Amino acid sequence: MAKAFSAGRRGITGFLESAERDLLRKLFTDIITMLEPNTPAHEDPLAALIGLDMDVSVPADPALLRLLPNAVKDDDDAALEFRQLTERSLRETKIGALRAASLDLESDKLVLTPEGAKLWAMALNDVRLVLAERLDIRDEEDAEKIHQVQDWGDAEDVESYLSLVYNFVSWLQESLVQAMLSALSRSK
Numbered sequence: 001m002a003k004a005f006s007a008g009r010r011g012i013t014g015f016l017e018s019a020e021r022d023l024l025r026k027l028f029t030d031i032i033t034m035l036e037p038n039t040p041a042h043e044d045p046l047a048a049l050i051g052l053d054m055d056v057s058v059p060a061d062p063a064l065l066r067l068l069p070n071a072v073k074d075d076d077d078a079a080l081e082f083r084q085l086t087e088r089s090l091r092e093t094k095i096g097a098l099r100a101a102s103l104d105l106e107s108d109k110l111v112l113t114p115e116g117a118k119l120w121a122m123a124l125n126d127v128r129l130v131l132a133e134r135l136d137i138r139d140e141e142d143a144e145k146i147h148q149v150q151d152w153g154d155a156e157d158v159e160s161y162l163s164l165v166y167n168f169v170s171w172l173q174e175s176l177v178q179a180m181l182s183a184l185s186r187s188k
Helices: 018-035 045-050 062-067 076-104 114-134 140-147 158-186
Strands: 003-008 011-015 109-112
Touching (some): 003 158, 011 114, 011 158, 018 062, 018 158, 062 114, 076 114, 109 114, 114 158, 140 158
Antiparallel strands (some): 011 109
16 A cells, blocks of 8 residues: 655655556656657658647647647637747646656655756646546536545546546645645755
8 A cells, every 4th residue: 555755854755555556657657749740741840849839729638738738719810839949848847747757656755856846746647637537527516426436446437546546646746746845844
């Protein structure tokens, strides 16, 4: 059974069993796959070098749109322009955090540096965003319904299983953020 993250002299530590590590690795890989752009063969190398992506569009998948939302409301042209300038970098940052967190899963005991903890927080947040979209969580009331499924033996369908995964990832992220705050207050 997973142990909550905690802050100590060696950094932020946590423990995950093999099945939990496998689950997180699979979730991280799934999100990476969602985020990897379909790069056209004729891509302009200079545009790629400076981070421009003139071929972007608003994602059709609502979960991907939650990861890559429009930054400008009520102005489609400005939103597209902003997306062209920033989406490639945002995707790369998210993919980097997910890959770094996935690499940490090689050991059952996690020992995170402050930078590693930040990458883990980003990765867990992206997983939660996708799961929240798949579970149609829009507000606190929706989240409360999800938290009522508590036992893996009660998972009778995909939605209840995803609810348990969402609850686990939420708990893990909350314990990580608490450990990060504790480490921050210790360093002052």
